[in-house]
Amino acid sequence: MFKAICLIRRKPGMTREAFIDRYENGHAVLCAKLIPGMAGYVRRYVVPDQTFLYPGAPDLDFDVVTELWYENREAYEASMKSLEDPAAAHALAEDERKLFDLSSIRRFIVEERTSALPPGGSGQ
Template sequence: MFKCMALLRKRADISKEQFIAYYENNHSVLIRKLLPGIIDYRSNFIDMDGAFLFPDASPIDFDVITEIWLEDRAAYDRFIAASSDPDIARQIAEDEEHLFERGASRMVVVEERQWTKPAGRSQ
């Protein structure tokens, strides 16, 4: 599996509830419809209540972390190529105007690793 993650900031003039509702009911549906090869798509909405930040840490400047899984790097390359198609790019940009501060968007490729047992335990 191949994974990328997007860190996205909501528009300042919409509430968290409006943001989540539009994201879940419109944006994620559009992305999964337009872009090929998505195996899994998850949205992790930031909740700062109870967050822990070190005193010198940079401020959290995003509202959702989106995880997108594809089959492999070739599938990711097709996904990126499709997002560059002028018609698809236009549809995505028009939709993003409803909820994101687009200039703050970031997407990275990640190597996910999972630890199945707690550290320090032998069983």
């Protein structure tokens, strides 16, 4: 599986609840419609009062970890190429401006490794 990860902060002044609602019921729906070829599309929202930071670590500067999954790099590249369509690119950019602190967005590709766990989970 080929995955792109985005770390994103909500637009200043927007509550966490409004951000999640708008992302789930607006932007995620738009992305699913306009970005072809995704094998998975997941948003993982940070739970602020349940965040652990090591001493000296900076505060988190994002509200959501967004994952876009593809079967392979070729599928990802074809999907991103579809955003060259001016209408699709404009629709996504307009929606992102209303929802995200655009200066905060970081997107990167990850290599995933999965650990085999004993029956019943780890520590068993």
